[in-house]
Amino acid sequence: MSAGAFLDGLAGFDPAPLFVLSLVPYLAFLWWGWRSHRFPPLALLGFAMTLVFVAATIVAAVLAQVNYGRQLADVDHLHGAAESLLTLSNLLVLAGFSQGGKSGR
Numbered sequence: 001m002s003a004g005a006f007l008d009g010l011a012g013f014d015p016a017p018l019f020v021l022s023l024v025p026y027l028a029f030l031w032w033g034w035r036s037h038r039f040p041p042l043a044l045l046g047f048a049m050t051l052v053f054v055a056a057t058i059v060a061a062v063l064a065q066v067n068y069g070r071q072l073a074d075v076d077h078l079h080g081a082a083e084s085l086l087t088l089s090n091l092l093v094l095a096g097f098s099q100g101g102k103s104g105r
Contacts, residue, residue, distance in 0.1 A: 026051075043096025049089035057082040 030048055033039045039047075057072070060082040064075040072079050 023051075023054075040096040040099055042099060043093045046089045046092025046094075046096055049085070049092055053082065053085040053089055056085050 030044070030051075033044050033047065060075075060078040061072040064070055064072045064078050068075050072082065
């Protein structure tokens, strides 16, 4: 197989099934995190909030395609709103671990 044929095949690959499969280990991580009590609760909330970001991004991508005929990255207000949820989840993780370190966890 030539490099060009390989790249053409790779370009036609739909990664959507891999995205769905990637949720399985993440949900297992969250389940383990809640049960193990090894993470500060606020940090775990931030990790869980990442799933809200994922769901909102999917909805925003559909809205961008249906309402504007464009991909999400090209519709600034929808893209910014979705990305703000990722920022919020990251801040919750940071705040959780910051508090957890101070309390001796």
